[in-house]
Amino acid sequence: MASVMRSCIQSILKLVNCLIGMVGIAMVLYSIWLIRVWEREMGGFPFFEDDDDVTPWFIYTFLGLGVTLSVITCFGHIAAETANGCCLYLYMLFIFLLLMLEAGVTADVFLNRDWEEACSLTKNSLFDSHLMDFPKDPSGSFDQFKGFVRSNFELCKWTGLSLVSVQVSLSLSLSLSLSLIFPASH
Template sequence: MGRIAKTCLRSMLKGVNSVMGMVGIAMILYSLWMIRVWQRGMDGPSDVDADSNGLWFIYTFLGSGVTLCVITFLGHISADCAHGYCLSCYMVIIISLLLLEAAMTADILLNSDWEKDLPEDPTGRFHDFEDFVKSNFDICKWIGLLITLAQGLSILLAVALRTLGPNHGFYYNYDSDEDYAPERLPLINNKAQPPPYVNVISDPRFATNNNTWNANK
């Protein structure tokens, strides 16, 4: 029963964790598209210097997507890991990510001039993204809630999976250590074998031959 519960929890954790992976892949693709558009703009007349820091938003967006993909990979590995150390690291990373997202959300909601804290974006990609979010606020809101819910469920499932104990099924094909106890403890079950000469002396055939030899003498 415990093995079935672990299998279900591992599958659920992988499924929920895949949501962040899909978001990360989408962010990477969008970042590559923005880089391609910027390169096309650099071929023609443009006010953006190639050596300037105008690509901070594109690089930040790309780094965030790569980070989500790495966290997704770590979550899949942690789901099949035999020790709770990987699950603990995964939970710490997800909690830190949630705290960072909460801090950014609070700063946007409480600080009306939060845009002034960011460096200038000569490429215009940040303003285009901001306009897209404002024009599709309902969709973006549900996507944000979905990501937050997936992260929360990932923490709960990781805690439940870690509570059930180590997952031996990933490395072995048994539920208990009792199945291989004789092989692990051979000296306990093996009885002391008598020396070979004891068997020879106690052999009845040998004893009969000795009596016959004594009678002939």
């Protein structure tokens, strides 16, 4: 009976990691699409450019987060398969750090109503202000997105909070139960 329950928890943890991994892969694919759009609109790749007028930090951030999510989910699959205590605890640490990052961004967006203007830094700071501004969007899609978020702020807020809480609670609770209740036999 215990082995069936352990196998079920391992399978559910793998499924949760698979879903999180799909989000990570989607983020990587979206950032690749953004790179192609950047190349088409600006006439060059956003990497290794000396032009300081526009820095596509959002592409770098999205790509980095997508790769990070993919690596964490790969590590989660390994931890779920082996049910090794060390792997599971390290996976829980990665998920906890991801939760702290998501909580910081969520708190900034929800507590600061002018979050899109707050992304720019002052001229007296270490960075130039144009490095942190949202880029100009000639298509107007970003303005449409901002309008949608503003008009449906409560829906967006609760949807985002629900997704983050389900993601983290399932990952943490399943990996914790797998490591504590069913330790791997050596």
